[in-house]
Amino acid sequence: MEGPRDGRCAANQGRGTAMKAPTFEMNRRSFLGLGATAAVAAGFGLAGCSPQASSSAGEGSTASAAQTVELPVGAPKGTPKTATWCAVPEAIADVAEEKSFDVVVVGAGLAGLAAAATAAENGATVAVIETLSTYQTRGQDIGTVNSSFQKANGLEASESDINDMCLALQRYAGNRTDQRLYRVWGQRSGSDFDWWYNTMLEPKGYGIEIPRWPMEVEYDPVDGEWFPQFCNQQEFTVPEGEEAGMNGGFPGAVGELEAYAKEHGAEFFYEHRGRQLVRGGQPNGTEGRVEGVIAEASDGSYVKFTATKGVILATGDYGHNEDMMQAWCPSQAQLAIDTNVYPSTGNVGDGHLMGMWIGGMMQGIPHAYMAHGTPGSLGSDPFLLVDINGRRFTNEDIPGQSFSDLAEEQPQTVFWQIADAKYPEQLKWSSPTHGAQMSFSGDIDAWNAAIETGDKATIEAMLTEQGVNMQYAWTVEELAEGIHVDAATLQETLDRYNGFAHDGYDADFGKQAKRLWPVETPPYFYSSSGQWAFMLTMGGLKGTEKAEAIDAWGNPIPGLWMAGNVQGMRFAIDYPTIVCGLSHSLCLTFGRVAGEQAAAADSSVTEHESVYAAWKEAxxxxxxxxxxxxxxxxxxxxxxxxxxx
Structure with a gap:
């Protein structure tokens, strides 16, 4: 990625295709970017966060104001003293069955399956326990660095590029995340992706494509960008003859991880919910090595899974636990009830709680979350936005999914996206972000002719062809009527905005000149803000860059690793869409790290000496x-x- 700064990405807008590199020059930093979808399965007995919990996960019951409990040492500051769901429960004693493996993985999503496949591949005997009836998938994007496919398509990152990405992610999180985790991702996510694709997917006919790449114009994700957008995103295509769903080839690709783990001897125990970790020989013990987990089967009986090398927590988030949402992610608690994109009832924070109960430390609150949408029918492309009073309220050059908090603060949570007749030619200047249109695939000459002659039928047909659901008006007065605002106020807004556009300087919000497009050529196209929806939480247990959970002294807890949304210090404030597909990529990489570490673990290690603890004792x-x-x-x-x- 050390090409000249003034290099042009002169290829047509499209998608890279497997092992067929387009010919174009690129900017040195034009590098690599959604998260969304279909989980499978039905749950069973999900009442309570522990067998003795008085409040059921997902039902949102709260403790009496007078009832206080002693919280685990790892509970983050701000956890209410009435949080009975967080208190350490009585140890489960009535175990109906026992099984023994080298490694036990709790959770069968992307992170858990990557961990299981890796541990099994490295010779460990592996058990995977999962609350629901099959493995879980969401979304389709995976944002890696330096995969073979990315390199073949001209997207190779230098050390400097990787450093820029890590620093951008750290800044986005307000310096509240562990940058060492980003460094691990930057150094090995590409090879982890290659392992998955080359070993399991390419032989089955899956392909790869890169959305919104190559770009038609030069793009530097760092210089001049308020929100840099690194083009890391890859998506899987389905094998020939298979029908792709909303998430393309991703669900099937995750299924291949399960199949690969089974081929290497891993055993799967679906409809088994992890309840308590065993440490030092005791359920919920706080000293010694983590030696297993007690799971609840669908019939209500308990099964003890001994893990001679250790346990990997990959239990996902807690978006379906109303109590935890109110305590640790309160701003999204109601949205999680009203518009939860993922109906899976398995994500109730089991791993978070089990980890704390044996001495693990939760990262500080409030936790980050993924709750996103788009500003309008033209997606995240930076067209003019006005509120319900017809006034501009933001720099529009912000990725749609990074816009969610500000969107929720607007009056009635409603605003309007407005563009003029020249918008098809402006799309190419957008940044390659989540939800951006980026291009107009229709005949631009036919579009311009229809605009000039006022051919409504052709205009509407071309909008439909582009999948764009917009209304349009031929005058500012009609536009004001369409969006229900005062015409004089809207005209004032347009005059000021257009003045900035012609001057090349946005004195109100600092929008970049190259995306400061005037709204003055009718017809004027408009659409209302899209629906914002909750997806998941992204806070978890603190740990090391080796995916080890740590205790209050910062020491690794012997025999306990974690990956996925139970792993903390990856995100803060909000999910950073500046690297599209980052969550999936971190799941894959740290699932792999955890699997490698667990398979190679020395089971004789029962404690890690703390230099500070020893000093304090002396x-x-x-x-x-x-x-x-x-x-x-x-x-x-x-x-x-x-x-x-």
């Missing part, structure tokens, strides 16, 4: 780095662990 009145263990409590009675920060 200097009980001492002060290190400004005060030793943080003040404010948080350690269990009689303990010496620092409070969670």
């Amino acid at each position: 200097n009980p009145e001492g002060d290190a780095a400004g005060g030793g263990a943080p003040a404010g409590g948080g350690a269990p009675a009689g303990g010496d662990a620092p409070a969670q920060g």
Whole structure:
């Protein structure tokens, strides 16, 4: 990716196709970008966050204001003292059956299946337990760095490019994430993708494509961009003869991970819900090595899965646990009830709770989430936006999914996207973000002729052909009537905006000149804001770059790894769409990391020495780095662990 800064991406707008590299020059940083879909399966007995929980996950019952509990040391500050669902439950004693494996994976989504396949491939005996009746998939994009396909299509990232991506992600998260995790992703996500595709998918006829690439115009994701968009996104196509659903080849590709794990001896136990981890020989123990997990079968009986090398938590998010949502992701709690895109009832935070109960540490709250939509029918392309009063309220050059919080703050959560007749020629200047149209595939000469002659039938037919659901008006007065705003106010907004466009400088919001398009050539096209919907939470347990869960001292908990949405410190504030498909890619990479680590684990290791803990024991009145263990409590009675920060 060390091409000249002024290089032009002079290929037609389209998608890369497997092992067929388009010919074009590219900008040095023009590098690599949704998340969405179809989970499968029915659940069973999902009441409660633990066998003794008084409030059922998903039902949102709350504890009495007078009833307080002792929270685990790993509960984040701000967790209510009335959170009975968070308290450590009584140990499960009535076990009906026992099984033993080297590695036990809890959860059969992308992260869990990648972990299971990797551990089994490396010689471990593996059990996978999953609450629902089959494996789970969502969405279709996977954003990697330097896969073979990306390199073949001219998208090779240098060390400098990788550093830019990691820093951009860290800035997006307000420096509240662990940048070491991004570095691991940047260094190995491409090879992890190659392992998946070359080993399991290409032999079955799956293909790869890169949406919104190559671009028609030069694009530098760093210089001059408020929200950089790295073109990392890849999608799978289905084998010839198969019908692609909404998520293309992704669901089938995840299924191939399950098949590969089974081929290497992994055993799957569906309709088995992980309930309590076994540490130091005790359910919910807080010392020693994690040695297994107790699961609840669909008939209500308990099965103990011993893990001689360790357990990998890959239990997903907690979007269907109303209590956890209210406590740790309150801004999205109601949206998660009203518009949850994923109906899977298995994501209730089991792994988060089990990890805390044995000494794991939850990252600070509020947690990040994925709750996205698009500003209008033209998607995330940066056309003029006005609120229900006809006033502009933002720099429109923001990816649609990064726009969700501001969208929710608008009056009545409604606003309008407006473009003029020249919009088809402006699309190519958009950034390659989630939900962007990026191109007009129709005959531009025919479009311009229809505009000039006022041929409504042709205009409407071409809009339909583009999949664009927009209304249009030939005057500003008609436009104002169509969007139900005062015509004088709207005219004032347009005059000011068009003045900025002609001057090449946005004095109100700083929008880039290359995307500051005037709205002055009728007809004027408009659509209302799209529906914002909740997808999932993205906060989890703290850990290391080796996917190990850590305790209050920052030491790895022997025998416990994690991957996917139970793994913390990957995201903060909101899901960063600046790298499209990042969540899936992190699931794959850290599933692989966890599988490798668990398969190679030394089961004799029962504790990791803490230098700070040893110093504190030797200097009980001492002060290190400004005060030793943080003040404010948080350690269990009689303990010496620092409070969670």
